[in-house]
Amino acid sequence: xxxxxxxxxxxxxxxxxxxxxxxxxxxxxxxxxxxxxxxxxxxxxxxxxxxxxxxxxxxxxxxxxxxxxxxxxxxxxxxxxxxxxxxxxxxxxxxxxxxxxxxxxxxxxxxxxxxxxxxxxxxxxxxxxxxxxxxxxxxxxxxxxxxxxxxxxxxxxxxxxxxxxxxxxxxxxxxxxxxxxxxxxxxxxxxxxxxxxxxxxxxxxxxxxxxxxxxxxxxxxxxxxxxxxxxxxxxxxxxxxxxxxxxxxxxxxxxxxxxxxxxxxxxxxxxxxxxxxxxxxxxxxxxxxxxxxxxxxxxxxxxxxxxxxxxxxxxxxxxxxxxxxxxxxxxxxxxxxxxxxxxxxxxxxxxxx
Amino acid sequence: xxxxxxxxxxxxxxxxxxxxxxxxxxxxxxxxxxxxxxxxxxxxxxxxxxxxxxxxxxxxxxxxxxxxxxxxxxxxxxxxxxxxxxxxxxxxxxxxxxxxxxxxxxxxxxxxxxxxxxxxxxxxxxxxxxxxxxxxxxxxxxxxxxxxxxxxxxxxxxxxxxxxxxxxxxxxxxxxxxxxxxxxxxxxxxxxxxxxxxxxxxxxxxxxxxxxxxxxxxxxxxxxxxxxxxxxxxxxxxxxxxxxxxxxxxxxxxxxxxxxxxxxxxxxxxxxxxxxxxxxxxxxxxxxxxxxxxxxxxxxxxxxxxxxxxxxxxxxxxxxxxxxxxxxxxxxxxxxxxxxxxxxxxxxxxxxx
Numbered sequence: 001x002x003x004x005x006x007x008x009x010x011x012x013x014x015x016x017x018x019x020x021x022x023x024x025x026x027x028x029x030x031x032x033x034x035x036x037x038x039x040x041x042x043x044x045x046x047x048x049x050x051x052x053x054x055x056x057x058x059x060x061x062x063x064x065x066x067x068x069x070x071x072x073x074x075x076x077x078x079x080x081x082x083x084x085x086x087x088x089x090x091x092x093x094x095x096x097x098x099x100x101x102x103x104x105x106x107x108x109x110x111x112x113x114x115x116x117x118x119x120x121x122x123x124x125x126x127x128x129x130x131x132x133x134x135x136x137x138x139x140x141x142x143x144x145x146x147x148x149x150x151x152x153x154x155x156x157x158x159x160x161x162x163x164x165x166x167x168x169x170x171x172x173x174x175x176x177x178x179x180x181x182x183x184x185x186x187x188x189x190x191x192x193x194x195x196x197x198x199x200x201x202x203x204x205x206x207x208x209x210x211x212x213x214x215x216x217x218x219x220x221x222x223x224x225x226x227x228x229x230x231x232x233x234x235x236x237x238x239x240x241x242x243x244x245x246x247x248x249x250x251x252x253x254x255x256x257x258x259x260x261x262x263x264x265x266x267x268x269x270x271x272x273x274x275x276x277x278x279x280x281x282x283x284x285x286x287x288x289x290x291x292x293x294x295x296x297x298x299x300x301x302x303x304x305x306x307x308x309x310x311x312x313x314x315x316x317x318x319x320x321x322x323x324x325x326x327x328x329x330x331x332x333x334x335x336x337x338x339x340x341x342x343x344x345x346x347x348x349x350x351x352x353x
Numbered sequence: 354x355x356x357x358x359x360x361x362x363x364x365x366x367x368x369x370x371x372x373x374x375x376x377x378x379x380x381x382x383x384x385x386x387x388x389x390x391x392x393x394x395x396x397x398x399x400x401x402x403x404x405x406x407x408x409x410x411x412x413x414x415x416x417x418x419x420x421x422x423x424x425x426x427x428x429x430x431x432x433x434x435x436x437x438x439x440x441x442x443x444x445x446x447x448x449x450x451x452x453x454x455x456x457x458x459x460x461x462x463x464x465x466x467x468x469x470x471x472x473x474x475x476x477x478x479x480x481x482x483x484x485x486x487x488x489x490x491x492x493x494x495x496x497x498x499x500x501x502x503x504x505x506x507x508x509x510x511x512x513x514x515x516x517x518x519x520x521x522x523x524x525x526x527x528x529x530x531x532x533x534x535x536x537x538x539x540x541x542x543x544x545x546x547x548x549x550x551x552x553x554x555x556x557x558x559x560x561x562x563x564x565x566x567x568x569x570x571x572x573x574x575x576x577x578x579x580x581x582x583x584x585x586x587x588x589x590x591x592x593x594x595x596x597x598x599x600x601x602x603x604x605x606x607x608x609x610x611x612x613x614x615x616x617x618x619x620x621x622x623x624x625x626x627x628x629x630x631x632x633x634x635x636x637x638x639x640x641x642x643x644x645x646x647x648x649x650x651x652x653x654x655x656x657x658x659x660x661x662x663x664x665x666x667x668x669x670x671x672x673x674x675x676x677x678x679x680x681x682x683x684x685x686x687x688x689x690x691x692x693x694x695x696x697x698x699x700x701x702x703x704x705x706x
Contacts (some may be wrong), residue, residue, distance in 0.1 A: 005579035009538050010531070012580045015679045018686075080679050093557035094542075094550070095578040103678060149677075151670040156380075159669025168671065176675035178363070185362050197362060197447070204446035225448040226358035226367045276670025300635060316512025318504050318521070320662060321631030324528035326368045326433050333371075 001170040002080055002100030004174060005092075012177045015100065016143060017080045021198075040164035042072070044111035048102035051075045052267065054105060055134055057127045067111035070124055071131045080170065087144050087173045101144055103171040107131050113164040116154070118263035126249075128167065132279060133252065135244040136167055139343070145171040146285035147179060153275025158311040167277075175283050182280065183302060190301030198303030199240050211331050213338035214261055218254040221262050221330035221338075230329035231266060231273075231338075235259060235306040244281040245277035266310060273310040280305050297302035355433055355525060356455030358445075365530045366455065379648050393517035395425070397464035400604045404428045405628040407458060408487055410480045420464040423477055424484045426522075432457035433523065438500075440497050440526045454497055456524040466517040469507070471616035478609035479602075481520065485632060486605065488522055489598040492637070498524040499638035500532060508627025511664045528636050535633065536655060543654030551656030552593050564684050567614055567690035574615050574691075576684035583666060583682035584619060584626075584691070588612060588659040595655040597634040612659065617696035619663060626663040633658050 002017040041049050044067040055073035059066065081102030090097045109128045110120060117125060132150050139148050152157040152167040175183070190198035205211050205222050213233060214221040221235045235258060237251065248256070266273065281304040319325050355370040397420040408426040410612050412419065434455030443450045462481045463473060470478060485503050492501050492627050505520040506512040528536070542550035558564050558575050566586060567574040574588045588611060590604065600608070619626065634657040 007577060007579035007581075008542070009535055009554075009577075010579075011534055011538055012579070012581065013677050014581045015677060016580075016683050016685050017679050017681050033443050034695065092578060093561075094553055147675075149671060149675050151674050153669045153671075157667075159667045159671075170671060170675075172675075172677065176677040178674065178676035181364055181676075182362055185364055189361070200447055201362075208446075224362075225445060226360035226362060226363075226365070226369075228360075228363075228365065228367045276673055278670050278674030280674070307674065309670070314510075314512045315668060316504075316506045318502060318506075318512075318523060318631075320629055321531065321633070321660065322500075322502050322523075322525075323531035323534075324366050324368060324502075324529040326370050326527065328370050330369050331369050343392075 001082070001085075004098040004100060004172070006096035006098075006174075008094050013172075013174055015080050017100070019078070029185070037255040040113035040162065042106075042108045042162070042164040042166060043113050044069075044260050051077060055131060057131055057134075059127070060123060062305045070110060071127045072108040072111075072172075073131055073135060074108065074167070074255075076104040076106050081172065085222050098173055102174050103139055103145065103148075103169065105135065107135070107150075107169065109165045109167060109311050116165050116263075117152075117269055118260055119272050120260070122253065122260060125260050126252050129247075129252040129256055130249075133245050133247060136186050136281070139169075139171050140245070142171070143284075144173055147172050147175045147283045149176065150279040152277040153264050153274075154276075155311065156252045158274035158276050160274075163239060167255070168187040171284075175285060176224075179280070179283065183283070184299070186301040186303070187297060194300075196301055196303050198236060198305065202236060202238060210299045211335045213265075213335050214258055216254060216258055218251065221258055223338075225331060227327055227331040227334070228325040229309045229311075229327055229335045231270065231310045231330075232327075233262060233266075233308045233334075233338075235262065235308070236303060237305075240300075242299050242304060244279060244304040255306075260337070262308070264342035266308075268341045268343070268345050269337050270310055270312060273312050275308055275310045278307045278309075280307060354435070354438075357451040357453060357525070357652065359449035359451075359527075361447050363434040366434050366525075366527055367590060370453070385632075393466035393515065393516040394517060395459075395461040395515070396466050397422075400425070404430060408697065410484055410487075412480070412606050413476060423463060424463075424480045425461040426484055426488060427459050427461065429457040429521070434525065447553070451526055454526050456495075456498065456501075456522065457702075458488065458522040460488070460520040462518045462520060469616075470505075471613055471620055473613070475606065475609050475613060477520060478613050479606050481602075482605040482609055483602075484611075485522075486518070486598050486600060489634070492522075492524050493598070495524070496637075497526055500525050500528045500636045502529065502532075503632040505630040506627075507629075511629050512625035514628075524637075528638060532633070532636065536636070536651070539654040539656070540650060543650050547653075549593050549654055549656050551589060551658065555589060555591060559660050564688045566618075566688045567611055569607060569611050570586050571604065572611045574611055576688045576691075580680055580682075580685060580687070581678040582662045582664075582680055584623065584663045584687045585680075585684075586661045587692075588613060588615065588618075588661070589656060590658075593653075593656060595635045595652050595657060597632060597657040609660075615661070615691070618691050618694035619661075621694045621696070621698050622690050623663055623665060626665050628661055628663045631660045631662075633660060 051074050053072050053074050056069045057071040059070045081104055082193050083103050085101050087101045088099050099303045150169050186197045192312040211223045358367050404427050406425050406427050410424040412423040434453045440454045440627050441452050490613045501524040503522050513596050539550045564576045
């Protein structure tokens with residue numbers, strides 16, 4: 001059984017997951033993903049090889065002869081946290097320990113192992129986002145879980161262990177440190193100004209223009225002023241909204257459009273880079289007013305968004321020791337490259353296989 | 354000229370270093386280190402190929418016929434921050450910008466490209482630590498610099514771009530976020546209890562024993578209870594001390610012993626893993642009492658230490674999005690492996706070349 005441990009020095013949580021344990025000699029040859037020729041366990045027709053699905057989404061529109069599902073959500077076979085059991089909280093000297101309760105799911109984005117998000121029809125990207133929304137809505141009813149993190153690792157350098165395009169969901173009985181930091185920043189800004197921090201940033205960036213990569217009437221993709229990584233990009237709804245799970249179907253369609261457009265541009269510029277995508281949205285847990293983490297104004301102060309980080313630079317000891325990263329590409333230049341890129345040049349990318 | 358930028362959402366600094374800029378097509382084939390056969394620019398006899406040295410340390414003891422220096426500190430040829438100029442602070446909308454003033458130095462650990470820290474005589478490891486101390490003492494006199502971070506990247510996966518064993522120093526006009534977090538944690542603990550947080554942790558771990566890897570009469574190497582990474586190890590002086598730069602020669606010798614012992618054990622267990630080593634010590638900058646970051650009690654509340662992280666697991670989008678890491682090796686097991694390892698088994702490691 002895994003557990004969560006809190007460090008009073010770093011003020012950070014770690015999941016100690018011995019069920020995923022590797023013995024020292026297993027570290028020696030780091031697990032590489034199976035060669036592209038080995039068949040994907042997530043592919044259509046082999047559903048029996050994975051745990052039974054939590055959710056199936058079908059392709060919309062008239063009947064067709066393709067696979068019977070478009071998106072499939074299954075439990076992770078090697079979960080870092082498990083759904084069964086009670087959350088027990090315990091002190092160990094100066095540290096904290098929690099039982100490893102949570103959820104760990106895999107969102108298989110489409111039945112074809114060779115089709116990346118950027119290759120899908122917009123309607124099929126919408127189905128992936130609908131799966132995100134449905135899982136958030138469902139797991140929020142579990143009051144043991146304080147945060148639900150949805151993310152995607154594409155490529156080995158980004159942490160993917162299977163090449164079949166998929167996202168993951170990890171729900172935790174705590175609010176992770178970086179998430180809490182963001183929530184606090186937003187709350188403090190709102191407390192001083194009665195304005196949303198993210199709305200303020202969007203307005204500034206629209207005025208200046210130099211860090212805006214793509215803008216539609218509903219969404220904006222921008223390179224943050226203090227981007228930690230080259231081509232780090234945030235995609236935010238232009239209209240204030242604290243919760244991705246409250247998005248309408250129409251909003252998901254517009255998000256799918258800008259997301260696919262961005263992914264195609266970055267693929268042209270950086271030649272199909274590994275990347276991480278992380279959904280930042282409101283937590284499930286709303287502390288009461290007496291709690292030091294009370295954020296009674298979250299509807300007003302937080303603003304959900306996607307963060308995408310192409311993984312093209314290495315993280316060294318300097319970054320880990322300091323939290324200070326070195327970014328060789330000014331966000332203004334990254335924005336210019338993205339503005340100039342032609343997403344259509346990438347049209348036949350799906351033929352790459 | 355590079356600059357530092359602060360993000361009000363993440364509350365983190367980034368160095369935007371366009372002088373290190375890579376164009377998108379340069380990212381495509383990530384720079385790999387030169388093959389082991391290409392000669393090291395840091396080797397003995399080729400000093401003219403690097404900038405003039407800031408510091409040379411010679412081997413101690415009777416005259417000998419080897420190289421005339423043991424440790425050589427030089428400016429980084431591609432610095433992320435520069436010494437020349439004034440620190441100017443500027444607001445840009447909601448963000449902050451600082452000129453990229455600082456220092457970026459390379460500490461060449463020995464004249465032989467094939468000799469890792471673990472291969473050196475204890476007396477030669479002492480010289481490396483003396484170089485750390487001397488550079489800290491010297492740069493502290495520059496009041497523009499608030500923090501001096503000394504670290505080492507060993508191996509490509511740990512961020513090293515040259516195989517010749519070396520450490521680096523980056524001095525910044527701000528206190529990096531993770532460092533500030535640690536200083537705050539220590540100060541808050543002291544404010545409540547009038548005890549050092551780290552001394553408390555050392556006492557707990559000594560009592561329990563299960564996470565102690567190596568202990569000598571002066572130092573302790575322990576696996577922190579909430580270790581974020583497999584075999585993450587902290588080496589702390591057992592006697593309270595907030596500042597590495599105040600260490601005596603005798604303390605540096607005892608530190609060199611335990612550090613070399615640890616590095617040999619971890620090399621045996623993990624087969625010469627890439628690793629990062631980071632020195633955590635007191636900042637140069639002491640804010641005045643009215644400053645929100647005032648820590649008038651730093652001599653009492655902070656405790657310098659080394660952190661060593663073997664880089665054997667990947668960082669995925671989950672970690673970047675949350676600050677929550679997944680560690681498959683419980684620290685208790687890592688400690689057991691380290692206790693059982695025979696550092697002498699590694700004796701002929703230097704023959705590997």
